[in-house]
Amino acid sequence: MNKYYWLIIVILLVIGGVFFLNQKKPAMKQESTTTTTALNPVKEFSMIAKKWQFDPSTINVKQGDKVRLKIKSIDVTHGFSLLDFNVNENLAPEKEVVVEFIADKKGEFSFFCSVFCGEGHSGMKGFSMKGISKKTIEEHLKLYSGYINKYNEIQEKLAALKDEDYAKANQVYSVIRELKTELSFAWGGVVNHEIYFSHLGGKGGSPAGELLKQVEKDFSSFNAFKKDLKATGISARGWVWTGWNYQEKRLINYLGDSQNTYSMWKVEPLVALDTYEHAYFIDYGVNRAGYIDSFFENLDWKIIEENFQNIVGCCGEC
Known part of the structure; x- marks a missing residue:
């Protein structure tokens, strides 16, 4: 395995x-x-x-x-x-x-x-999630499994490179360029989906405690945070992350158009919203806004709050 x-x-x-x-x-x-x-x-x-x-x-x-x-x-x-x-x-x-x-x-x-x-x-049998069907999750998990498989496959190919492959390195095209580029894409596909699935399965609502205070400080209100995240999600071509910026000491909703575009330095992701069509097309067609509403209804804020507490205790080097 x-x-x-x-x-x-x-x-x-x-x-x-x-x-x-x-x-x-x-x-x-x-x-x-x-x-x-x-x-x-x-x-x-x-x-x-x-x-x-x-x-x-x-x-x-x-x-x-x-x-x-x-x-x-x-x-x-x-x-x-x-x-x-x-x-x-x-x-x-x-x-x-x-x-x-x-x-x-x-x-x-x-x-x-x-x-x-x-x-x-x-x-596996059985399913219960508001507005997101079993079929969507099953197909989504197949994609996630594919990222794991490809990440491992690329690692094996990198380990098998020969001296002549290194000698032919080139920024336009070379074997090592192709493998290194796709390694970051596959790894992004693994980690992004792990964050996404890890905080689904809740009952929505809003955060509490220190996380809610931080949201209200950085966005003025929880509803303003949701409005910003939803608009960012509609504008994205791949992913949206709510990240804790260690340097600015605030929450920001970031946009990324690909699996490997999360490269904001000193930023730790708390919430990951998949906006690729595979995440919602079976259930919503082109209605991405409806899918994002269902995403909010299924968030487990308790998990996100625990992650936030762990993150804010770090010094930007976690």
């Missing part, structure tokens, strides 16, 4: 299936262990994560149950996210992770893998 397949992306593609919460006691697809406590009985389940599914893929509990999941990955690093109950865990290979929560809501809820785990990730 390529070394970059384990890189984390927070995306809403379901490995596992559906979490059913009912008031009536349903038939269980897996036997659970019930532990009696002074408050609530504990419904305990064992779960295996593997490429590319959870086993079991469906769990039934009653509203009000205390649920304990013992989850283990048996191959590569996976993730387990059940956002409606604030559950998000990384699953390292062969290490059991215990998750507990109260099933205090009635309904049907999806759980999914939150860590990119290989080529089969794009075909």
Whole structure:
């Protein structure tokens, strides 16, 4: 497996299936262990994560149950996210992770893998995102996988260069020029998409705490920030980033027309908006503005806020 397949992306593609919460006691697809406590009985389940599914893929509990999941990955690093109950865990290979929560809501809820785990990730079952279809995400992930593959392929070709290749270096055309140019393009495609997918899957809204204060300081209001980011996105041919400028100590929305145009020195990206047509054409056609509205509705500001706290603690050398 390529070394970059384990890189984390927070995306809403379901490995596992559906979490059913009912008031009536349903038939269980897996036997659970019930532990009696002074408050609530504990419904305990064992779960295996593997490429590319959870086993079991469906769990039934009653509203009000205390649920304990013992989850283990048996191959590569996976993730387990059940956002409606604030559950998000990384699953390292062969290490059991215990998750507990109260099933205090009635309904049907999806759980999914939150860590990119290989080529089969794009075909995982289940999906829930406002305004962005499963088909769009599946096709988008195929492109992301392609950037990983090409980055590794280019690295191998660079390692195999001979003295005569170096001797023929030329700014108009040469093998080394071509490989070096496309290396930056492929790497940009990897990192840009990782930022993009990592902060999707939330419930939109607005940031809080220090990040909100900084947004209001630099843009006068959160609505003004959204207006600027949306207009920048409509104007871009590739990507838009909200970046923290270490030197100016402020947030700025930057525009880039290609995967490898993020070269703003002393600027750390916080938000990445993909404006290539592949990110929205299936769902919106030429209506990029509608896609950007949906992008805002799916942002996970908690993740962005945590990244901001980490960034502002640096000295411009992170």
